[in-house]
Amino acid sequence: MIEIKNLSKEFETADGKVEALKNVNLTISDGDIYGIIGMSGAGKSTLVRCMNMLERPTEGTVLIDGCDMGSLSMAELRKVRREITMIFQGFNLLMQRTCLKNICFPLELAGVDKADAKKRALKLLEIVGLPDKANAYPAQLSGGQQQRIAIARALATEPKVLLCDEATSALDPKTTHSILELIRDINARLGITVIIITHQMSVVEEICSHVAILDDGHVVEEGLVSTVFSSPKSEAAKRLVFPDGADEIMTETPGERRIRVVFSGALAAKTPLIAQMAMEEQVVASILGASTRSIGDKAYGNMLLGITGGDEMVQRAMTYLSNIEDVLVEEVTDHVG
Template sequence: MIEIKNLSKEFQTADGTVEALKDVSLTIHDGDIYGIIGMSGAGKSTLVRCINMLERPTEGQVLIDGQDIGALSKAELRKARREITMIFQGFNLLMQRTCLKNICFPLELAGVNKTDAKKRAMELLEMVGLPDKANAYPAQLSGGQQQRIAIARALATEPKVLLCDEATSALDPKTTHSILELIRDINHRLGISVIIITHQMSVVEEICSHVAILDEGRVAEEGLVSEIFSSPKSKAAKRLVFPEGADEILLDSKGERRIRVVFSGAVASRTPLIAKMAMEEHIPASILGASTRSIGDKAYGNMLLGITGDDDMVRRAMEYLRSIPDVLVEEVTDNV
């Protein structure tokens, strides 16, 4: 288990002190895939670098299985980092080494003999789906293939924790999906805890079970991905979950009420939901904004409706929409 307790980090700059992290506390359980998300400058990368002490926090602790990582000696920290490995947006492969030798590199540093290191590296090449690239150089590979080699290298020392700092940001959507599938498979197969640092809600939605949203160095909101995506409470979470800003649409006519409908895996129907509500319940509604998509036969996303009517009509509309499985409904009463 990873426990981040009251973590703060300050940097001294020419313009004064910058507070990158402010009293951050999180708990990440063994085997979890945990997302940390926020806008640029929120403190995400600083936080992940504090977890393995590439950055020393100004205050607070990072405990891994009860051990205070910040209290370790240099030699103890080097040993601990074999169990807390990291992959990056830029892959960080050694361009003059073959893929096999890139994977062998951390094993060499750990004192593993060449025969055992090569055997382990070949097993990892198989695991990441590139057994035929042992003698290729990174420059000969695509971006997705390079990241697979970086993942294999990160797994070489059999870590307990894998840190992913914007690991898919440089990849196209299809390649991103394949890398996330690989990380999920590794998590299930090896039981490794994974921490995903990203600015992309789609990444968190696809792979993470829990998420923390950082805003200006603080934890604005945390919890199950399904709960935060369905009903974000903080302004920072709402900005990320509803990037189109639909909540900011002004009321166009006197008496219009706004209802947000969130689809979290509802069975998609060929009959338009709003038209069906109008026909069956005689409740007309205008669509003020929507961001939805279908995955298989399931619908995901959100929709903002405008309803002009009395309290009874709004109540009936909400009851009708709530009767649909995997649909959450709330009235929007303030702007974000």
């Protein structure tokens, strides 16, 4: 378990003191895929660097399995960091080394026997789907393949925690999806806790079970992804859920009730869902706003519906939509605006 308690971080700049993090409190359970999302400058990367003490917090503590990271000596930190590895947007591979030797590198630093290191690296190449790239150099690979090698290298020391700092930001949507699928598979197969740092809501929607929203150094909202995105309370969350602006969407209409539908991997039907609901249940709904996408045959995102006809019509709509796997439905009572 990772516990972040009352964490603050200040930097001295030419223009004075900057508070990058302000009294952050988070608990991340073992084996979770946890998203930390916010816009540029929110403090995300500073937070993840504080977790492994690449940045020393000004105040507060980071506990990993009860161990206070801030109390460790440099030698102890180096040992613990083998269990808390990172992947980055820029891959950070050693360009003069082959893929196999890139993966072996952290094992060399840890003093692992060369034959054992090579054996483990070859196994990791299999896990990330690139068994034929052992002798290739990073420059010969696509961006997605380079990130797979970076993931294999991060797994070399058999970590308990994988920190992903904007790891898919430089990749196209199709490649991003394949990398997220790989991370999900690694999480399930190896039981590694994964922390995803991103500014992309689609990444959190696709892979994370829990999310914290960071804004100006503060955690302004946190919880289950389905709950936070189905009914955002903070202004920062509302901006993420409704990137085109919520004020116009939420203009009151007499007699209309609103429900929000969150898709977290629901199978996309050939017939549009709302049209299908109208045919089968005689429920007519207006789509007031939507931010959805299909990846393969699955739907991700959210939709805001307006329904007239009173309690019975709203209940029929909610019952119908709730019976669809990987769909969360909630009536909106706290209007965004």
